Amino acid sequence: MQGVGNTQxxxxxxxxxxxxxxxxxxxxxxxxxxxxxPVLDENGNVVGVVFGKAPDGExxxxxxxxxxxxxxxxxxxxxxxxxxASVATxxxxx
Numbered sequence: 001m002q003g004v005g006n007t008q009x010x011x012x013x014x015x016x017x018x019x020x021x022x023x024x025x026x027x028x029x030x031x032x033x034x035x036x037x038p039v040l041d042e043n044g045n046v047v048g049v050v051f052g053k054a055p056d057g058e059x060x061x062x063x064x065x066x067x068x069x070x071x072x073x074x075x076x077x078x079x080x081x082x083x084x085a086s087v088a089t090x091x092x093x094x
Contacts, residue, residue, distance in 0.1 A: 022069045024048050030065030039067045049073060 010017055024039060030053035039048035048067035 022072045023051075024067045024069060026050075026065035026067060027063060028065045029063040034065070046070060 034050045037050045038046045050067045052066045054064040
């Protein structure tokens with residue numbers, strides 16, 4: 001793990017900021033399909049979940065991944081409560 005910090009993104013459709021989230025910066029070769037995979041500490045405890053990587057050429061090491069922290073995930077799960085309704089994921093945009 002290279003570090004932990006807070007990040008905020010902008011919604012590409014509305015231009016409004018998304019909620020602030022705490023993320024880990026990983027010194028790892030994150031690949032397509034790793035999203036949703038666990039980040040484990042030295043004792044095997046889940047401390048985060050992988051969600052992306054730096055674009056090729058934008059990392060000094062060439063291998064930088066990102067993961068949401070367990071505390072960020074816990075907040076999102078608690079906010080969902082016992083809701084079981086399906087939600088749309090939207091479409092990918094270039």
